[in-house]
Amino acid sequence: MNESAAILPPVVGWILLAAFSALWIGLGIYWGRRNKSFEDHALAGRNIGLALGSATAAATWITSNTTMLAPQFALELGVWGMLAYTTASVGLFLFAPMAVRIRKLMPTGYTSGDFFRLRYGRAAWAIFMVYTLFYSLTWLVSMAMAGGILLNALSGIPYAWGMTVILAVCVIYTMRGGLGAVIGTDFIQSLIIIVGVVIVGFAVLSHVSVDQIHENLQATRPALLNVLFPAAIMAIFNNLLFGLGEVFHNNVWWSRAFAFRDGVGGKAFALGGLIWFPIPIAAGFIALASGALNVPVPAADMVGPLVVADVLGEFGAIAIFIVVFCSLASSLDSLLAATSDLLTEDVYRKLMNPGAPPETLKKMAQYVTLALGLFTWLVCLPRIGTLASVLFFAGPLVGSMIWPIVTGLYWRRASTVGAVGGMLLGAGVGLVCYFAIGWYVATLIATAVSMVWVLACAHFSKARFDWAQLSEAA
Amino acid sequence: MTFSAGFLTVIIYGALIWCALTGLGLATLLIRDLKNGEIW
Numbered sequence: 262m263n264e265s266a267a268i269l270p271p272v273v274g275w276i277l278l279a280a281f282s283a284l285w286i287g288l289g290i291y292w293g294r295r296n297k298s299f300e301d302h303a304l305a306g307r308n309i310g311l312a313l314g315s316a317t318a319a320a321t322w323i324t325s326n327t328t329m330l331a332p333q334f335a336l337e338l339g340v341w342g343m344l345a346y347t348t349a350s351v352g353l354f355l356f357a358p359m360a361v362r363i364r365k366l367m368p369t370g371y372t373s374g375d376f377f378r379l380r381y382g383r384a385a386w387a388i389f390m391v392y393t394l395f396y397s398l399t400w401l402v403s404m405a406m407a408g409g410i411l412l413n414a415l416s417g418i419p420y421a422w423g424m425t426v427i428l429a430v431c432v433i434y435t436m437r438g439g440l441g442a443v444i445g446t447d448f449i450q451s452l453i454i455i456v457g458v459v460i461v462g463f464a465v466l467s468h469v470s471v472d473q474i475h476e477n478l479q480a481t482r483p484a485l486l487n488v489l490f491p492a493a494i495m496a497i498f499n500n501l502l503f504g505l506g507e508v509f510h511n512n513v514w515w516s517r518a519f520a521f522r523d524g525v526g527g528k529a530f531a532l533g534g535l536i537w538f539p540i541p542i543a544a545g546f547i548a549l550a551s552g553a554l555n556v557p558v559p560a561a562d563m564v565g566p567l568v569v570a571d572v573l574g575e576f577g578a579i580a581i582f583i584v585v586f587c588s589l590a591s592s593l594d595s596l597l598a599a600t601s602d603l604l605t606e607d608v609y610r611k612l613m614n615p616g617a618p619p620e621t622l623k624k625m626a627q628y629v630t631l632a633l634g635l636f637t638w639l640v641c642l643p644r645i646g647t648l649a650s651v652l653f654f655a656g657p658l659v660g661s662m663i664w665p666i667v668t669g670l671y672w673r674r675a676s677t678v679g680a681v682g683g684m685l686l687g688a689g690v691g692l693v694c695y696f697a698i699g700w701y702v703a704t705l706i707a708t709a710v711s712m713v714w715v716l717a718c719a720h721f722s723k724a725r726f727d728w729a730q731l732s733e734a735a
Numbered sequence: 736m737t738f739s740a741g742f743l744t745v746i747i748y749g750a751l752i753w754c755a756l757t758g759l760g761l762a763t764l765l766i767r768d769l770k771n772g773e774i775w
Contacts (some may be wrong), residue, residue, distance in 0.1 A: 310773040312764035319757075340738045343746075441775065448765065455758040462751045471747055475740035486737040522773070536757040539750035546747045 267417035268570035268578040274416025277582055278423070282430040285590060288449075289434025289442040299622035302439035303371060303602040304520040309444055311529055314521045317444040318353055318533025320451035320591040321513060323540060324404060328454070328588045329411065331541040332548035332565035334496070336558065339478075339485030339549075341493030346541035348501040352508030353534030359509070360518035360526035362670050366731045373515035374607035379731050380669045381680040388684050390607065392662060393510060396655040397600045401633065403652050404596065405641045408589045414563055415582050424641050427586070431593040432634035435601075436627045440520055443594045450587040451536070457584035458543045461569050461577060468572045469553045474546075477553035485549065495701045499656070502704045506659030509666045513599040601629040653700045657691025657707035664708070664715040673725045679718030687711025 267274075296302045309317075327346070334342035367375065373393070378386040409424025434442050478485050508514050518526050548564040550556075556571045558564045566585075569577040605626040610617055617625070661684045668675035691707025768774045 305775055308775050310768040310775055312761060312768040313775060315764065316761055340743065340746075444775075448761070452758060452761060455754050455761075459751055459755045459758065462747075462754075466747070466751075471744040472740050475743050479737070483737065488736040488738060532760075536761065539753040539757075542746055542750035543754050546743075546750075 267413070267415060268566060269416040269575065269582060271417040273575075273579065274412065274418045274582065277416075277579065277586070278412070278418070278426055281583070281586055281590075282426060285430055285434045285446050286437075288446055289436075289438035291438075292442045292445050293434075293438035295441060296439050296623065298619035299605070299626060300619065301441070302623045302626055303598075303606070304516060305439065305441040305444060307520055307522070309517075309521045309525065309529075311525050311532070313444050313448050314517070314525050314529030315532035315536060316451040317447035317517060317595075318514075318530050319536035320447035320454070320587075321517075321595040322349065322353060322508075322533070322537050323451065323454055323588050324592040327537075327540055328458070328544050328584055329407070329562060329565060331545035332568075333561045334541070335485075335545035336548040336551070336561050336564050338493035338496055339482075339487065339490055341487075341490050342485075342496065343542045343545040345493060345497040345500050346545065347538055348497055349504035349541075350534045350538040351501055352504035353530050353537060355505065356508045356514055356518075357527045357530035357534070359667075359670060360514075360521070360530050363515065363518045364521070364523065364526050366670070366728055367519070368732060370519055370731070371516075371606045372519075372603050373510060373512045374603055376515070376666075376669070376731070377680075378607070378611070380675075380726065381665070381677045385665070385677055385680045385684070386607075388681060389510070389662065390603075392655075392658040392684065392688070393512065393603070394600070396507070396652075396659055397511065397513075397596055397603075398633075398636075399652050399655055401593070401596045401600065401637050402640050404589060404593050405637050406644065408593070409641065409644070411585050411589070412582075415566055415578065415585065420644055421642060425638065427589055428593065428634055428638055428641070431590055431597060432630060435594045435597045436630045439623075439626070440516060440598050440602075443598045444517075444520070446594065447591050450591040453587045454540075454584050454591075455536070457580050457587075458540060461573070461580050461584075462543050462547070464573050464577065465547055465550055465568065469550050473553045474550050478549060481552050492701070498705050499701050499703075502660050502663070502708050503656050506656070506661075506663050506704065506708070510659055510662040511599065512603045513595050516599050516602055597630050597633055600633055601626050604629050604633075653703075654692075654695065656700065656704035657695060658688050660691060660704040660707035661685075661687025661711040664712045668715055668719055672719055673728070674719045674722045675715065675726070676718050676722040676724055679715040679722070682718065683711035683715040686714050 377389040408427040409420040412423030413420045566581045665680035687707040687710045690710045694706045695703035
């Protein structure tokens with residue numbers, strides 16, 4: 262997009278970018294001074310309280326997808342599209358009791374990789390690592406790419422510069438401050454996002470009533486109000502299972518379960534789900550108002566900013582810019598920290614240098630964060646537009662891990678054969694369906710196939726796992 | 736069968752008010768944790 266088509270002057274974009282970059286880096290350096298060991302750096306000393314815990318659970322889940330894709334979902338799939346998006350919060354609600362269980366079984370654990378290795382052995386761990394690294398790196402690349410594209414569309418800042426700045430800022434404060442800085446900035450970012458969404462939402466409603474929006478939709482696009490919209494109903498299942506698979510397996514969430522103070526994890530994830538739940542509707546309904554407000558929408562993925570800028574002018578555009586910047590940063594930093602910890606703990610410490618002292622591990626985690634940032638930057642630089650869609654490809658992979666994780670945490674009879682077969686069969690069949698039928702059934706089928714295999718193996722298994730083996734992660 | 740204007744009103748205003756309340760709740764939680772020295 263050129264500068265004239267952007268909704269904010271580039272100079273305003275650069276000022277906002279500089280101000281928030283300085284704030285996040287300053288806080289990262291300040292909070293990073295508390296970190297003396299790898300445990301401080303990777304898990305914030307395992308002492309995060311309820312306020313920061315709830316905010317980080319919500320903020321990490323509020324990606325640029327939530328603030329930008331929710332309006333697109335509403336524009337393409339109507340009321341069901343917004344409601345379908347809210348089902349992603351179910352992952353946070355269901356992870357709440359799992360976080361309590363994880364903390365109880367693995368009081369000194371570090372990563373979700375620790376769980377797979379100790380519970381199911383090396384083969385399951387290796388498959389898990391391939392799946393989770395593919396997913397995490399794809400998510401990281403798609404977020405950084407979205408950052409460059411969105412900053413360009415909102416303010417005309419060239420793609421390469423916007424992507425580079427937002428990635429560099431997140432790498433610097435995550436390297437310096439570790440998970441403590443990530444969680445601290447998440448709190449501020451979540452409050453900014455919530456306040457921004459509320460102000461923008463009520464401001465839009467002061468220009469057009471819900472009755473007018475409804476009347477316009479009925480006259481021009483009645484399908485968006487259809488209670489029996491088939492594609493939208495399918496999207497509910499896909500979103501729900503994708504969300505479950507992502508939250509259940511990814512170290513982004515497990516690292517928080519380990520980092521929260523004893524007794525905080527369950528409440529924090531449940532509150533995080535409650536905080537996140539209304540955001541897709543509050544951010545998404547704006548797209549439904551585009552017709553009633555006569556706002557032309559040349560690109561569906563820019564409908565939110567276009568409507569807000571049209572109704573609220575430069576003030577609205579600034580608000581959207583800040584909300585999008587915070588949404589991107591709150592997810593990028595979490596992914597950088599969690600993936601770096603996974604590689605440091607599961608690959609460097611466990612495979613290469615088991616006797617590494619805490620200070621060395623902390624330094625290694627910082628180098629890995631830097632390397633991840635450089636890798637992401639190199640992949641994003643050519644701006645391959647189709648790369649973000651690879652994230653949908655990961656749906657069957659994450660869906661196939663749901664049952665091995667849930668049964669592995671609660672059933673002594675859940676077996677390695679079940680976990681390995683469930684992940685391979687589920688992902689394999691899911692990917693075949695992805696290409697043969699479509700993305701909207703791939704995760705559902707992968708989860709179902711994995712479930713049948715895992716449950717059948719558990720039923721016939723004679724093995725009974727000793728839970729004490731999980732605490733060996735120390 | 737279509738979603739009614741009343742339903743749309745309830746979910747839109749409900750979501751916005753819910754967001755506002757959670758924002759206030761988060762701020763209150765932070766103050767409580769600060770007072771008890773339980774931030775981190």
